[in-house]
Amino acid sequence: xxxxxRGFLGRLFGGKDKPEEQVEPDTAAVPEAPAEEPAKDDPTLxxxxxxxxxxxxxxxxxxxxLEAGLPLGPDIPAxxxxxxxxxxxxxxxxxxxxxxxxxxxxxxxxxxxxPKQSWFQRLKSGLSRSSASLTExxxxxxxxxxxxxxxxxxxxxxxxxxDLGVDxxxxxxxxxxxxxxxxxxxxxxxxxxxxxxxxxxxxxxAHPLNLDTGKKPHVVLMxxxxxxxxxxxxxxxxxxxxxxxxxxxxxxxxTFRAAAVEQLKIWGxxxxxxxxxxxxxxxxxxxxxxxxxxxxxxxxxxxxxDTAGRLQNKAELMDExxxxxxxxxxxxxxxxxxxxxxxxxxTGQNALNQVEIxxxxxxVTGLVMTKLDGTARGGILVAIAxxxxxxxxxxxxxxxVEDLEPFSAKDFASAIxxxx
Numbered sequence: 544x545x546x547x548x549r550g551f552l553g554r555l556f557g558g559k560d561k562p563e564e565q566v567e568p569d570t571a572a573v574p575e576a577p578a579e580e581p582a583k584d585d586p587t588l589x590x591x592x593x594x595x596x597x598x599x600x601x602x603x604x605x606x607x608x609l610e611a612g613l614p615l616g617p618d619i620p621a622x623x624x625x626x627x628x629x630x631x632x633x634x635x636x637x638x639x640x641x642x643x644x645x646x647x648x649x650x651x652x653x654x655x656x657x658p659k660q661s662w663f664q665r666l667k668s669g670l671s672r673s674s675a676s677l678t679e680x681x682x683x684x685x686x687x688x689x690x691x692x693x694x695x696x697x698x699x700x701x702x703x704x705x706d707l708g709v710d711x712x713x714x715x716x717x718x719x720x721x722x723x724x725x726x727x728x729x730x731x732x733x734x735x736x737x738x739x740x741x742x743x744x745x746x747x748x749a750h751p752l753n754l755d756t757g758k759k760p761h762v763v764l765m766x767x768x769x770x771x772x773x774x775x776x777x778x779x780x781x782x783x784x785x786x787x788x789x790x791x792x793x794x795x796x797x798t799f800r801a802a803a804v805e806q807l808k809i810w811g812x813x814x815x816x817x818x819x820x821x822x823x824x825x826x827x828x829x830x831x832x833x834x835x836x837x838x839x840x841x842x843x844x845x846x847x848x849d850t851a852g853r854l855q856n857k858a859e860l861m862d863e864x865x866x867x868x869x870x871x872x873x874x875x876x877x878x879x880x881x882x883x884x885x886x887x888x889x890t891g892q893n894a895l896n897q898v899e900i901x902x903x904x905x906x907v908t909g910l911v912m913t914k915l916d917g918t919a920r921g922g923i924l925v926a927i928a929x930x931x932x933x934x935x936x937x938x939x940x941x942x943x944v945e946d947l948e949p950f951s952a953k954d955f956a957s958a959i960x961x962x963x
Contacts, residue, residue, distance in 0.1 A: 662948050667958040669916035669940030674961035677705055677737070677922075682730045690723050698733070706891055707741070708926030715740045738960035744925055745952035750934040752909065752949070754784070756880060760792070760838040760846040762871060764879035766864065766905050768897060769852030771885040772913040772939065774803050777847045778810030779939075779947040785814045789844040794834035795820040796827045796867065797851045807849060817841075827851060827863065828870040835874040848879070861904050868905060883936065885911045886927070891920045898931050912950075913939040921959055 660668070667674075680701035684694050695716045702712035718736055719728070754761045763780075765773045774797065781791050793816050797803035801823045811818035819834040831848055838846040848871075850864060871878045884907045886894045901907050910933050915921045928935065935950040957963075 662945075663954050663958070665940050665946060666915075666938075666948075666954055670921045670955075670958045673705060673921035673959050677701065677959070678730070678734065678961045681733050681737075685728055685730045685733050687727070689725050690719065690728050691725065695720055702737075702922075706920050706922040706926055708922075708929050710929050711740065711744055711925050714744075734960045734962060738956045738962055741925055741959060742952050742956035744929050745935070745950075745955060748928045748932060748935050749950050749952040750909070750936065752881070752883075752936040754789075754845055754881070758875070758877065758880050760835075760843045761880050762835070762838075762846045762848065762875065762878040763881045763883060764848050764850065764868070764871070764905065765883050765885065766850055766901050766907070767852065767885035768887075771852070771887040772911075773797070773852065773885050774806050774810075774849055775942070776883075776885055776911055776913065776937070776939070776947065777807065777849055778814070779944050780937075781810055781814045781816050781847060782944055783947075784845055785816065790842075791816040792834065792838045792841070792843045792846050793818045794830060794846065794848040796830055796834075796849045798823060798825045798827050798830060799851045803849065803851075817843075828866045831867050832870045832873070835871060835878070839874065861900070864904060882906055882908050883911055884909070884933075885913055888912055888915045888921055888923060891923055892926075894923050895927060895930065898927055898933065902931070902933070907933060909934040909936045911935075911937045911939070911947075916940040916946075924955070925959075 681698065684697050684701075688694065698719070699712045699716050702715060703709060715737055718740060719733065754763070765777055767773050777793060781793060784791050791814065793807055793811050795804040795807045795818060797807075798821060804820050804823065808818050808820065810816070817837075819830065819837055821830050827850065834846060834848060837843075848867075850867065851860075868879065882905050884898065884901050884905075886897060888894070890897075898907065898910070910927070912924050912935065915924075915938055924935065924938070927933070937947050938950050938955070939947045
């Protein structure tokens, strides 16, 4: 056997023959040819690699020495081991059987909810336009000037324009002039007096709604012109009464408006109150009769009857309201036990006429003032109280259930004067 072959076979089977000198192939002299599998006795194999015995299939693989600087043997990472941190981001995990899973970005924490406003804060916010108008007018008059007749006249005009009424305006100016004439007075002191005088007018009419009269059912008839919030007020009252443990029934007496009937049905579902309703255009008096009968049979505590909105100057519509009341009295001569008139604060002086007309036709027993928010005419409640003296049971400063609250003379007076 030649030396070359003996040297190759010796190294193949672990021989220790002295390797022959490596021979640099002359690549320049070799012409390009199609790639072929090199012959087993090609001398270049002797110089390019060493061949060790092939490991059995089931035996662990023993890595052979590689180039310097690369990991050897057991230092080679396994397939499922994570790659070094400088190769892949640390927030990416690799799995041999699944796609890479990227951690979702951290969501920012939601902003803290604003603290819920107290009733007085909502009332003050609702009357802010009225109080701002009064405050600006008072400040423009009482600034480093001594009190005189001209200033009192200017103040009286501002108070009347705010719908407080002539009587209340004169009472405030009379009190200011007493002992303060020809003396300086601050805007803050004027607002304090304004608040005190308004409270004096409102205190006698601030009465909570009392339905514990021994009547069962206690019948409450809601009246008022279109758009004053009768149906919404009925829904809010229903929820308040239900929270007090009373059983309530609603009668959709505004049979001319399908929307009003549907709205009342929704309130009934919310509050767990049964709703007596008929088709649009049905006779309102007949519906009231059926509602009275059903409420008595079911031993209901309170029956709230809605009515169609009527303009106080339409005689035929007011006649129909009188018919509804006559039908109710057939069941109970004392009913309706409570007649609530809803008034829209934005109507200003027209609200005074509504109180007078509905009082004559329906025998109004109490008032609910709505929409005090967003109007600069909240002072009309003071003028109504001074002229008619009817109890004011509730006031509303928004559309939410919590925006209808029992009337407080002190809170209202402080809010309209812009005091804390």
